[in-house]
Amino acid sequence: VVVADQASRSSDHVNSEELPRQGRAPSLWVMSHSDRTTKWSINPFVFWASAGLTVGFVLLSVLNLQQMTEVFDGVLGFLTARMGWFFVLCVNVYLVVVLYLLLSRHGRIRLGGDSARPDFSTWGWLAMLFSAGMGIGLMFWSVAEP
DSSP, X not given: OHHHHHHHTSTTOOOTTTSXXXXXXXXXXEEEEOSSOEEEEEOHHHHHHHHHHHHHHHHHHHHTHHHHHHHHHHHHHHHHHHSHHHHXXXXXXXXXXXXXXXXXXXXXXXXXXXXXXXXXXXXXXXXXXXXXXXXXXXXXXXXXXX
């Protein structure tokens, strides 16, 4: 009886009443839950539509390389010459939204529930972010400099 009671309280047990109802989700992967297992199934419409568009675009680009190079150069020129202000605007709006979330009552919402604690300290997160920034800088600039 004790073993059965401990098994029912184990952390891998998922209460199906607490989970959202499975329905037609617009995501690529739809997760279904049973009492003890988590199963992944693919949403066929989303998968085949996105796969078809991707393969079609790649084939069109490879088969018409010269024309697609001109199209991509034109789009890049348009975006950099005439839409730079929009990029700066988007970054500033994003910054304002993040600062609002940080400083408002929403910034005190604990993700993972009231008893959840972070896996890493603040200094650990800062060290990981610094390391990731240095790593991507090395990867990016290593091909640009001798």
